[in-house]
Amino acid sequence: MxxxxxxxxxxxxxxxxxxxxxxxxxxxxxxxxxxxxxxxxxxxxxxxxxxxxxxxxxxxxxxxxxxxxxxxxxxxxxxxxxxxxxxxxxxxxxxxxxxxxxxxxxxxxxxxxxxxxxxxxxxxxxxxxxxxxxxxxxxxxxxxxxxPGAEVLRWQAARLLPDLPAPVRLLLRLTRTDLVAKVARNHEKILATTGDVAWVGGQRLNARWMREFLRYxxxxxxxxxxxxxxxxxxxxxxxxxxxxxxxxxxxxxxxxxxxxxxxxxxxxxxxxxxxxxxxxxxxxxxxxxxxxxxxxxxxxxxxx
The missing domain is CATH 3.40.50.1820 (Alpha/Beta hydrolase fold, catalytic domain)
Known part of the structure; x- marks a missing residue:
């Protein structure tokens, strides 16, 4: 047992x-x-x-x-x-x-x-x-x-795009938003932070973990x-x-x-x-x- x-x-x-x-x-x-x-x-x-x-x-x-x-x-x-x-x-x-x-x-x-x-x-x-x-x-x-984590997250963004709800995909097309490029820009913002927590893209993130993961x-x-x-x-x-x-x-x-x-x-x-x-x-x-x-x-x- x-x-x-x-x-x-x-x-x-x-x-x-x-x-x-x-x-x-x-x-x-x-x-x-x-x-x-x-x-x-x-x-x-x-x-x-x-x-x-x-x-x-x-x-x-x-x-x-x-x-x-x-x-x-x-x-x-x-x-x-x-x-x-x-x-x-x-x-x-x-x-x-x-x-x-x-x-x-x-x-x-x-x-x-x-x-x-x-x-x-x-x-x-x-x-x-x-x-x-x-x-x-x-x-x-x-x-x-x-x-590296940054490469993994960019691959995820490209892989997940077809799985997003149709209205979200339509909005991205109408606004001509490149999702992978947007993710990469957010990574740059995160890597520029120094605190444990930060607001990026309207979200409160564990910035310390993200910085270390992106670079690992x-x-x-x-x-x-x-x-x-x-x-x-x-x-x-x-x-x-x-x-x-x-x-x-x-x-x-x-x-x-x-x-x-x-x-x-x-x-x-x-x-x-x-x-x-x-x-x-x-x-x-x-x-x-x-x-x-x-x-x-x-x-x-x-x-x-």
Whole structure:
């Protein structure tokens, strides 16, 4: 019977709280730290407007395979202290490193068999942390990118344009607005800021995180990672380009396996037909697709 218990740890004076999921049977067991995508997400990977449940589903699948997991509330979210809107990308990496240390220190976990499993921004968090030289048995990058954040966001703007509501597309045409160019101009405004929070394009942004994300290029950090890597991206992903998979493979300092998952979206669910962000709310009523959990579980089992 799977056991779940609260586990708290400290990072930069903040108390972060998560759930340690332990498989049935005697330990110590291999352990995996589950890292979520962008935004104020709780330990399960849920946003108050969109309950993704990605880390919850991964924890359940890995527990069934005999792997312990830790997932935690980000700073200023759920039971964790801090202020999320003022937390930078590299501070998220610091928090993840503290979480990995807490996972490895638990007597039910084998500290010599630790894995990182990151989704979207979490894949970048895993990469940046692994490059610091932490001891890892392997790293899983789900919908991870292989180029600077500014390039990723410009690609997203171009990729998402056909999915915008028809009135918005019409307005862009009537005003002769180049969406990609507008996004690039907003990036310049963000990079010119110096505070933690700024107003850009009528929106209040975590400017510190945005500046660090826009400038972060994962390729030099990937070159420092010698642990095995599994990189998976769905062919219906509108936020991560599957062509980044060979970039990740070419950049990494160790062995890499990559796979494009048919009909899988950025939220790791199956979506037949044309990809659309508007389908996310319906998709997340289903669990993470078995092609994702199956690939992650079998790969970690082969190394653990």
């Amino acid at each position: 799977t056991i779940e218990r609260e586990l708290s740890f400290t990072s930069a004076g903040h108390r972060l709280v998560g759930t340690l999921t332990l498989p049935a049977g005697a330990g110590p067991r291999p352990g995996a730290l589950l890292l979520p995508g962008s935004g104020p997400l709780n330990r399960d990977g849920d946003h108050r407007r969109l309950p993704l449940g990605i880390q919850r589903d991964l924890a359940a699948a890995l527990a069934d395979a005999g792997v312990a997991t830790l997932r935690y509330d980000r700073r200023g979210v759920g039971d964790s202290s801090g202020r999320f809107p003022r937390t930078g990308f590299h501070e998220n990496v610091d928090d993840a490193q503290a979480a990995l240390a807490a996972l490895g220190a638990d007597p039910a976990v084998d500290a010599g068999k630790l894995f990182l499993v990151g989704h979207s921004e979490g894949a970048l968090t895993a990469t940046a942390m692994a490059a610091r030289g932490v001891a890892l048995a392997g790293m899983v990058l789900l919908a991870g990118t292989g180029r 290029d994962p390729r030099p950090d990937l070159a420092r990672v010698t642990a095995p890597i599994l990189a998976l991206t769905g062919d219906k992903d509108l936020q991560t380009d599957p062509v980044d998979l060979p970039v990740i493979a070419a950049s990494a300092g160790g062995p890499v396996q990559t796979r494009v998952l048919p009909d899988v979206t950025h939220v790791l669910r199956r979506q037949p037909g044309a990809p659309s962000l508007r389908a996310y709310r319906r998709e997340v009523t289903n669990p993470v697709d078995a092609s994702v959990t199956g690939a992650v579980v079998s790969w970690i089992a082969s190394l653990g």
